[in-house]
Amino acid sequence: EVQLLESGGGLVQPGGSLRLSCAASGFAFSSYAMAWVRQAPGKGLEWVSVINNSGAYTYYADSVKGRFTISRDNSKNTLYLQMNSLRAEDTALYYCAKALGAAAGPPVGSWGQGTRVTVSS
Amino acid sequence: EIVLTQSPGTLSLSPGERATLSCRASQSVSSSYLAWYQQKPGQTPRLLIYGASSRATGIPDRFSGSGSGTDFTLTISRLEPEDFAVYYCQQYVGSRGTFGGGTKVEIK
Numbered sequence: 001e002v003q004l005l006e007s008g009g010g011l012v013q014p015g016g017s018l019r020l021s022c023a024a025s026g027f028a029f030s031s032y033a034m035a036w037v038r039q040a041p042g043k044g045l046e047w048v049s050v051i052n053n054s055g056a057y058t059y060y061a062d063s064v065k066g067r068f069t070i071s072r073d074n075s076k077n078t079l080y081l082q083m084n085s086l087r088a089e090d091t092a093l094y095y096c097a098k099a100l101g102a103a104a105g106p107p108v109g110s111w112g113q114g115t116r117v118t119v120s121s
Numbered sequence: 122e123i124v125l126t127q128s129p130g131t132l133s134l135s136p137g138e139r140a141t142l143s144c145r146a147s148q149s150v151s152s153s154y155l156a157w158y159q160q161k162p163g164q165t166p167r168l169l170i171y172g173a174s175s176r177a178t179g180i181p182d183r184f185s186g187s188g189s190g191t192d193f194t195l196t197i198s199r200l201e202p203e204d205f206a207v208y209y210c211q212q213y214v215g216s217r218g219t220f221g222g223g224t225k226v227e228i229k
Contacts, residue, residue, distance in 0.1 A: 035218070037166075044209060045158070045160070045209050047211070050216060057216070059215075059217050060217075061217065100168075104216045105154070105218075107213060108168065112165070
């Protein structure tokens with residue numbers, strides 16, 4: 001069974017940084033692209049970033065480009081999201097998600113429960 | 122950036138009725154790169170359809186997807202009580218996936 005467990009969320013001041021982690025199990029982590037998707041309170045889904053299976057290719061939403069960095073450690077079955085220069089509008093529940101395939105583009109078929117990020121002074 | 126517009130915002134229907142949800146893209150999207158998700162309150166999203174018309178594993182055949190170019194449709198042939206939820210379309214052209222704003226299917 002696919003399991004994705006996010007951690008690292010919390011309360012941070014505007015301009016601050018956080019690093020989210022997603023521990024994956026139940027599947028061959030190094031064979032699948034992974035993504036981060038967020039959902040602000042009471043709002044819809046927003047795609048944030050995706051990384052291919054090897055980590056060679058990464059893509060970002062315009063709203064986070066230059067501030068967020070996605071990465072993965074296939075030896076640890078872990079996905080990361082380094083978030084810098086955080087803004088109030090980054091406040092959301094951040095989901096880690098497993099893609100259907102290896103390339104950074106397929107839709108996501110499995111989701112974690114999310115980790116909450118609140119940016120506020 | 123491709124913008125997806127979903128309509129209607131809310132669909133009020135009774136169990137057993139047919140639901141037709143629309144997703145319109147601001148520019149052409151390859152059918153291979155259009156997906157639909159379902160999200161119930163307090164739950165994580167679930168992939169229903171990918172490649173515009175392929176059902177994901179375990180999805181009942183009352184869910185079907187169609188469309189091409191800029192216009193895509195999710196159809197639920199006969200609504201079951203568990204189908205009342207919010208539905209999102211997503212495109213992933215160029216490996217950048219954007220979601221539509223969602224359609225809420227509520228019980229009439």
